[in-house]
Amino acid sequence: MNFITGTYTDQYQLTMAQVYFHNNGAEQEAVFDYFFRKSPFKGGYAIFAGLENLLDILEDLSFTKKDLDFLKAQGFDRKFLEYLKEFEFKGKVYSVSEGDVVFPTRPVVRVEGNIIEAQLIETVLLNILNFQSLIATKASRIKLVAPDRTLIDFGMRRAHAFGSYHASRAAIIGGFDASSHVMAGRDFGIPVSGTMAHSFIQSYDDELSAFRAFAKVRPDDCVLLVDTYDTLKSGIPNAIKVAKEMEADGHKLKAIRLDSGDLSYLAKKSRKMLDQEGLEYVKIAASNQLDEYVIKSLLEQGAPIDVMGVGTNLVTGKPDAALDGVYKLAYTKGKARIKLSENKAKITLPGKKQVFRLRDSQQRLIGGDLVTLEDENSVEEMFHPFEADKSMKFSDCQQEPLLKMVMKNGKRLNKTKSLKEIQKYSQERLAEFPIEFTRFDNPHIYKIGLSKNLLDLRNQLVTEEKEKAL
Numbered sequence: 504m505n506f507i508t509g510t511y512t513d514q515y516q517l518t519m520a521q522v523y524f525h526n527n528g529a530e531q532e533a534v535f536d537y538f539f540r541k542s543p544f545k546g547g548y549a550i551f552a553g554l555e556n557l558l559d560i561l562e563d564l565s566f567t568k569k570d571l572d573f574l575k576a577q578g579f580d581r582k583f584l585e586y587l588k589e590f591e592f593k594g595k596v597y598s599v600s601e602g603d604v605v606f607p608t609r610p611v612v613r614v615e616g617n618i619i620e621a622q623l624i625e626t627v628l629l630n631i632l633n634f635q636s637l638i639a640t641k642a643s644r645i646k647l648v649a650p651d652r653t654l655i656d657f658g659m660r661r662a663h664a665f666g667s668y669h670a671s672r673a674a675i676i677g678g679f680d681a682s683s684h685v686m687a688g689r690d691f692g693i694p695v696s697g698t699m700a701h702s703f704i705q706s707y708d709d710e711l712s713a714f715r716a717f718a719k720v721r722p723d724d725c726v727l728l729v730d731t732y733d734t735l736k737s738g739i740p741n742a743i744k745v746a747k748e749m750e751a752d753g754h755k756l757k758a759i760r761l762d763s764g765d766l767s768y769l770a771k772k773s774r775k776m777l778d779q780e781g782l783e784y785v786k787i788a789a790s791n792q793l794d795e796y797v798i799k800s801l802l803e804q805g806a807p808i809d810v811m812g813v814g815t816n817l818v819t820g821k822p823d824a825a826l827d828g829v830y831k832l833a834y835t836k837g838k839a840r841i842k843l844s845e846n847k848a849k850i851t852l853p854g855k856k857q858v859f860r861l862r863d864s865q866q867r868l869i870g871g872d873l874v875t876l877e878d879e880n881s882v883e884e885m886f887h888p889f890e891a892d893k894s895m896k897f898s899d900c901q902q903e904p905l906l907k908m909v910m911k912n913g914k915r916l917n918k919t920k921s922l923k924e925i926q927k928y929s930q931e932r933l934a935e936f937p938i939e940f941t942r943f944d945n946p947h948i949y950k951i952g953l954s955k956n957l958l959d960l961r962n963q964l965v966t967e968e969k970e971k972a973l
């Protein structure tokens with residue numbers, strides 16, 4: 504679904520680019536940071552997702568004739584349109600690896616380029632990264648409470664239209680196993696999976712005939728939806744009948760699906776009825792407005808549900824609906840730049856920066872990421888961004904640089920990673936964090952500390968800008 508061209512943006516990117524263009528912007532180096540301010544779902548972390556899609560888009564970004572005709576009609580001038588006609592993103596991208604665990608207020612992606620190109624990509628970058636990171640985070644929370652269950656994304660129908668396509672991808676990064684979304688499966692190598700709808704059962708004169716018809720055509724991929732009329736009195740007895748008929752033909756019923764009622768009670772009863780008939784191998788799938796809290800509760804109740812189909816709450820990122828990621832200028836014209844705010848937490852971090860994950864000599868996380876200026880090394884103390892008296896010393900600790908160059912001169916430097924690889928990486932990274940950081944209620948705050956040089960630079964720029972404003 505690569506319909507993305509230069510006009511997939513907010514108009515202000517184009518108007519700013521036009522002004523930069525007429526003022527030598529093509530010669531002006533700029534550095535922007537992508538970061539978010541608050542972890543979603545009142546949680547303690549986010550899972551970074553969307554990078555591979557963003558790099559694909561940046562590699563191909565151009566203005567088509569249709570774009571240029573439209574922009575001409577909008578009043579953009581001829582010279583600027585000629586520039587856009589030849590436009591290619593030629594910048595550099597430094598990024599955290601896709602799937603990594605990330606935290607508020609410190610850079611996740613850094614873009615360097617001339618100010619026209621670096622500014623022009625803001626909206627598409629935010630559009631892709633904010634959404635996928637939100638959904639990957641939601642998926643990872645579900646995976647945390649149900650690590651040994653099969654998780655299937657059923658969300659396409661309730662997603663924000665085409666967002667479903669990337670939601671399905673992000674769900675896999677966060678730990679889901681499969682999706683009902685066929686196109687996402689085609690394009691991203693996601694295992695595609697599914698059962699049947701109530702309409703299918705309703706379309707037959709009786710439930711048993713519907714089950715039989717399905718089993719006949721799809722004997723090796725048969726999941727029967729058992730709650731259309733009465734789960735325990737009709738659905739399960741009919742499923743048992745069909746399972747036995749399938750056995751006689753050398754096939755195995757894969758699962759039954761519950762989609763209403765008390766899922767714990769019904770799953771327990773269903774399990775018992777199936778087992779009594781020697782159908783221990785038939786799995787139980789459940790769906791119906793599941794989320795991490797309902798799933799946690801179902802598992803605490805001992806519900807023998809093997810497969811969770813999760814739709815609305817996953818792909819809409821409910822209840823948050825958006826990750827608040829932003830893209831801010833940190834450096835241009837040879838000078839670090841800052842944005843001030845009444846709200847301290849919104850003051851940006853100036854300059855070209857690097858982020859390090861800190862581990863002790865036994866490779867255990869020490870509970871914080873360190874943000875430094877790019878060319879600093881062997882920093883041994885980090886400071887609270889706003890409380891000058893709070894600092895932490897850490898000699899003899901391992902510092903893993905998190906921002907790596909992934910694109911240079913507009914071309915990606917590494918081959919595209921498979922979703923499986925990204926998922927595996929994500930899970931390994933998340934597993935490093937003790938439960939204090941990943942629990943749902945009042946998670947422990949993972950520290951983000953600044954090096955002394957970065958802190959001093961920020962304070963100096965704050966003073967300078969405040970003086971200018973007097």
Ligand SMILES: Nc1ncnc2c1ncn2[C@@H]1O[C@H](COP(=O)(O)OP(=O)(O)OP(=O)(O)O)[C@@H](O)[C@H]1O
Pocket residue numbers: 762763764765766767768790791792793797800801804
């Ligand atoms: N045992 C359980 N413990 C906790 N939550 C459950 C349990 N069983 C079901 N739920 C959840 O409770 C909610 C019940 O929703 P709802 O009232 O829409 O279900 P329903 O009336 O059974 O289904 P429908 O309206 O689709 O016919 C769902 O989110 C469901 O996943």
Ligand SMILES: O=P(O)(O)OC[C@H]1O[C@H](OP(=O)(O)OP(=O)(O)O)[C@H](O)[C@@H]1O
Pocket residue numbers: 657658660661700701762790791792793812813814815816
């Ligand atoms: O509940 P979600 O997590 O979004 O999961 C997807 C839902 O979509 C289907 O229902 P359908 O669209 O047929 O409507 P229904 O709610 O009446 O079952 C399916 O049976 C699930 O209930």
Ligand SMILES: O=C(O)c1cccnc1
Pocket residue numbers: 657658660683696697698699700790812814
């Ligand atoms: O395959 C299913 O059972 C399915 C797919 C999408 C939404 N609800 C259910």
